[in-house]
Amino acid sequence: DQQVKQNSPSLSVQEGRISILNCDYTNSMFDYFLWYKKYPAEGPTFLISISSIKDKNEDGRFTVFLNKSAKHLSLHIVPSQPGDSAVYFCAASARWSSNTGKLIFGQGTTLQVKP
Amino acid sequence: SQTIHQWPATLVQPVGSPLSLECTVEGTSNPNLYWYRQAAGRGLQLLFYSVGIGQISSEVPQNLSASRPQDRQFILSSKKLLLSDSGFYLCAWGLAHALETQYFGPGTRLLVL
Structure with missing residues (x-):
């Protein structure tokens, strides 16, 4: 059961434009x-x-x-720069229901910013 | 400031051999400690976490074990490695009382042949 999902494995954006990375979650306790x-x-x-x-x-x-x-969050990067090219992971935690600090990660989205 | 170390950086091991990966944290006391694995092309999977010395919780059944012999030392082990144990292993720490962000070490690339 994937509690945190990043449905886009990759994203390509031109330098100077906006990058939008998306993440969905299912657990309302996060x-x-x-x-x-x-x-x-x-x-x-x-x-x-x-x-x-x-x-x-x-x-x-x-x-x-x-x-x-x-149950959706997004990361906006403006303006995008070539150095932003990387894999971006979304993560979620249910802080007050546990003392473990566990994070649940999404699968990641690879961002490529083209010069 | 806090720092987290992992070693070795890279490891190539034959199937059936033992494994010991070490993680140490400096500059903080009583941290929560975590071991993650990133398999090729996949996300970060939490393997173990520890809220104190000698306290280990396992997240997924597997061929690996973890130990925390000292407050700021976290060890990942295996008695006999499998091919499927290959991956990128990451140690992380977080502030137990604040339950805030986790901070990651540089990782260990393990290749089992």
Whole structure:
């Protein structure tokens, strides 16, 4: 049972344009959501997060939107740069129901930003 | 500042051989620790997590085991490797009391032949 899904395995965007990466989840207990960026042969790097009490969080070129009713979140990168080319993972956690801090990850979306 | 180390970076092992991957965290106390595997072309699968010394929880039945002999040390082991154990193994830590973000190590690439 895939509780966190990233249905697009890949995305190609022109430099300077907007990149939109999508993520869907099924567990209504999730209350904290994160995006990670991963380069080949490296560990994922934390990018941005959002709590379920918010519907938007912005950090520079990165904005995460959360639609709780649709159980959907998205990551917007504006403007996209070639250095943004990487695999992006969405992750979710049910923080207050457990002390484990476990994250459930999606399958990842490979973003390619073309110069 | 906190840092997380994993070694070795790359490992090639024959089927049936033992395995020991080590992860250590610096700059924090009593972290939650996690082992993940990323198989080729797939997402991150949580294998084990630990909320304290000697406390290990397994997420999926498999050929691997984990141990936490010290507060900031997490070890992934196997007595006999299988071909299907090949993958990219990632260790991560998180603040137990804050239940916030997890931070990942550089990973170990394991190839079982």
